[in-house]
Amino acid sequence: MLHTSRTELIEGVMAGCEETTTGVIRLSQMAKDGALKFPMIAVNDTDTKHMFDNRYGTGQSTFDAIFRATNTLIAGKIVVVAGFGYCGKGVAERAKGLGAEVIVTEIDPTKALDALMQGFRVMPMTKAAAIGDLFITVTGNRDVLRDEHFRQMKDGAILANSGHFDIEIDVAWLEKNAKVKNSKMRHQTDEYVMADGRLANLGAAEGHPASVMDMSFSDQALTAEWLLKAGKGLPAGLHEVPVSIDKDVARLKLESMGSSLDVLTPAQELYLNSWEHGS
Amino acid sequence: MSTTTVIKSDVANPALASEGKKKIEWAARNMPVLAQIKEQVALILHFAHQIHFQLKMTQQQHWFMNTESQFLQEMLLIAMVTTSI
Numbered sequence: 001m002l003h004t005s006r007t008e009l010i011e012g013v014m015a016g017c018e019e020t021t022t023g024v025i026r027l028s029q030m031a032k033d034g035a036l037k038f039p040m041i042a043v044n045d046t047d048t049k050h051m052f053d054n055r056y057g058t059g060q061s062t063f064d065a066i067f068r069a070t071n072t073l074i075a076g077k078i079v080v081v082a083g084f085g086y087c088g089k090g091v092a093e094r095a096k097g098l099g100a101e102v103i104v105t106e107i108d109p110t111k112a113l114d115a116l117m118q119g120f121r122v123m124p125m126t127k128a129a130a131i132g133d134l135f136i137t138v139t140g141n142r143d144v145l146r147d148e149h150f151r152q153m154k155d156g157a158i159l160a161n162s163g164h165f166d167i168e169i170d171v172a173w174l175e176k177n178a179k180v181k182n183s184k185m186r187h188q189t190d191e192y193v194m195a196d197g198r199l200a201n202l203g204a205a206e207g208h209p210a211s212v213m214d215m216s217f218s219d220q221a222l223t224a225e226w227l228l229k230a231g232k233g234l235p236a237g238l239h240e241v242p243v244s245i246d247k248d249v250a251r252l253k254l255e256s257m258g259s260s261l262d263v264l265t266p267a268q269e270l271y272l273n274s275w276e277h278g279s
Numbered sequence: 280m281s282t283t284t285v286i287k288s289d290v291a292n293p294a295l296a297s298e299g300k301k302k303i304e305w306a307a308r309n310m311p312v313l314a315q316i317k318e319q320v321a322l323i324l325h326f327a328h329q330i331h332f333q334l335k336m337t338q339q340q341h342w343f344m345n346t347e348s349q350f351l352q353e354m355l356l357i358a359m360v361t362t363s364i
Binding site for chain 1: 305306307309310311312313315316319320
């Protein structure tokens with residue numbers, strides 16, 4: 001809104017923090033086009049955010065939502081996960097842990113290879129559509145499940161989105177073309193789209209567990225503090241969170257969970273910092 | 280004789296406040312890092328009101344904000360400063 005309908009407020013903005021993957025992608029495009037008018041910090045890109053919030057938060061809360069909304073048994077099902085970013089990894093890992101056979105669809109060859117070597121089947125959605133029992137979209141893009149896929153799906157296939165607004169699944173097409181719509185078969189479930197295609201983990205469950213948001217919120221708070229102390233003079237554009245903040249949050253979380261780090265001996269430290277020793 | 284003042288707000292059902300407070304307290308127990316950095320970021324509170332941040336909050340975060348928990352309100356005021364584009 002600051003860049004569209006409320007541009008008069010931009011002058012008073014010092015900076016901001018962005019916590020979502022989709023938001024950072026948008027900001028990156030804005031920065032590239034010179035459209036971003038103040039500094040933005042990509043809090044999403046900290047390890048303590050996306051490696052945990054996206055992976056373990058989305059992974060767990062998505063299945064929490066599926067259980068609550070459908071009461072379906074995951075074991076023995078074929079679960080198709082669209083997207084193998086950190087959210088997709090979390091969803092696929094949990095599906096596997098629950099006894100499902102998991103298919104991953106990806107557009108990035110490295111991520112697809114990663115999925116394959118983690119033991120998941122990898123194929124285009126045009127093939128997976130006919131096979132899956134449960135489809136979960138976590139891509140950040142639109143029309144991931146659409147006309148050509150719906151036509152191939154098994155009767156009773158369950159569709160859930162944990163990625164991006166309500167456009168990853170083309171619900172509008174389904175609304176228009178469904179011969180019979182059995183609305184509200186169960187809480188937040190029409191037959192068989194969860195939460196109207198909106199984020200299922202928020203619509204049909206409680207979102208991420210507080211324990212994982214502990215890190216994301218701490219990243220935000222410490223980044224805001226850093227902005228106040230050192231952010232003056234930052235140029236408009238997209239900026240990274242200082243690594244020290246990321247490491248502090250990880251260390252504090254680790255300690256709060258009763259674990260501690262190993263420490264390098266002086267000899268090890270010297271070895272790692274020297275090019276004259278070893279091969 | 281005491282009187283009750285009803286504050287105009289967007290909270291759909293204020294009667295759920297006590298139930299919500301328990302949920303907040305439960306969540307706070309699972310957020311030890313935020314609790315630890317509370318003092319460190321207290322400085323921000325002083326400035327937060329002076330800075331124009333655009334708040335974009337998820338449903339979950341709205342839920343936290345609509346509570347009587349001073350601690351979480353303060354922390355989230357800071358923590359939720361994300362821009363909407």
